[in-house]
Amino acid sequence: MTSLNTATALNGIANLRLPAWLLPPSWPQQSGEPATADLRFEDGKISSLTPSHPPQLDLWDAQGALALPGMIEPHAHLDKTFTIGRSRPSKPGLLAAIETMHQDRQHWTAEDLQQRGKRGLAWAAAHGVTHLRTHIDWFTATPPVAWHEMAHVEEHGVTLERVALVPLGLFANASVADDIARAVAQSGEHCLLGGFIHSSNWDPAAMKNLMHSASAWQLNLDLHIDEELTATAHGLTWLAHYLSENAFSGHICCSHGCALASGSEGQAQEVLALLAAQRVTLIALPMTNLLLQDAVVGRTPRQRGITVLKEAQVAGIPTLLGCDNVQDAFCPAGSYDPLDTLSCALFSLQLDTLFDQQSRLICDSAALTGNAHTQSPLAEGSAATLVVFPGSNIATWPLNSAARLVIHHGRLTHQRTWNQELSHES
Ligand SMILES: [Zn+2]
Structure with a gap:
């Protein structure tokens, strides 16, 4: 996963694992789980949410990381x-x-x-x-x-x-x-x-x-x-x-x-x-x-x-x-x-x-x-605001999920990273 910077607006994020409650019932499954998603942004808003279709070279690749809306x-x-x-x-x-x-x-x-x-x-x-x-x-x-x-x-x-x-x-x-x-x-x-x-x-x-x-x-x-x-x-x-x-x-x-x-x-x-x-x-x-x-x-x-x-x-x-x-x-x-x-x-x-x-x-x-007219988060036209948990998986989440990226209106605003080089995975 390459690093992001706060200066540039993102075109979107590819290969995100979103929760089932957020996705439409027709969303495809992969090995019994919702397939990963590609999100495209435009002017700080979501312009599309689709099942992942690699390669999406202009999007940042989240490599299957879990993500939630704000x-x-x-x-x-x-x-x-x-x-x-x-x-x-x-x-x-x-x-x-x-x-x-x-x-x-x-x-x-x-x-x-x-x-x-x-x-x-x-x-x-x-x-x-x-x-x-x-x-x-x-x-x-x-x-x-x-x-x-x-x-x-x-x-x-x-x-x-x-x-x-x-x-x-x-x-x-x-x-x-x-x-x-x-x-x-x-x-x-x-x-x-x-x-x-x-x-x-x-x-x-x-x-x-x-x-x-x-x-x-x-x-x-x-x-x-x-x-x-x-x-x-x-x-x-x-x-x-x-x-x-x-x-x-x-x-x-x-x-x-x-x-x-x-x-x-x-x-x-x-x-x-x-x-x-x-x-x-x-x-x-x-x-x-x-x-x-x-x-x-x-x-x-x-x-x-x-x-x-x-x-x-x-x-x-x-x-x-x-x-x-x-x-x-x-x-x-x-x-x-x-x-x-x-x-x-x-x-x-x-x-x-x-x-x-x-x-x-x-x-x-x-x-x-209680506002019944609230748009579903990450639906087309809603704010491109989400939280990505790099390196996470559903077996351990929400534990061991301190690392994260906060994206507000299509831009990275906060990040806390996991330093792979200092970890002791064998
Ligand atoms: Zn209280």
């Missing part, structure tokens, strides 16, 4: 990230992490937020993320400094969405709920309303105000909901029944939903069926759930704490995987690489057909936005 990071916290050095919780678990984070907020100046937020977004872009949704803590009727500062965090080629992460109790006052929703709506596009909904703050009247204010301001929602193992957690059950009786014009993402895995199968199936009917998206966060659920000092966790992702997929619910917290009081590790998240899900959720089917969990921007 990846998405559907759930991050850029306001909290990279604070672990000064903000380490003394106890395990979600509520202790929240307490520690509150103490760290005294350091959240404009400069501190900008510096950490930019770093997080730059790391994500270098891995091949082209769409990142960050939640931003919001504790009063008016927007926090972080809401404004994150609006100025930019990275070429990455769409950044902001979600107001408001504790449910703040919506108990209808006029405050309206103030918050109005401020979010007036912040421009790529802004959503959200809430932290948990047994510790459960309030059905506040839930109604949250739904009404989102509807009144035509906002989409992304909710931290039932991030706990309490079988009687109310959030998703309440929401599912509310939506079956009340029209909601926007799209809803539900993040976490851990409690669904604690109740009975019948209860989970009923909730999933109702959410599927409303096209609600479920976002699982395997890394922080494994770390923060069933977390007791000196005791090995017995439960995985992750939502019922496979059952949600069978029920027809759009599903995604997110990283959640990176290097903060909630999670000390992480690097904004969606492949880390997928690798974690491979084991914790026992996923199979990782590349050909489940890689969609880190690429499906239509599932994130």
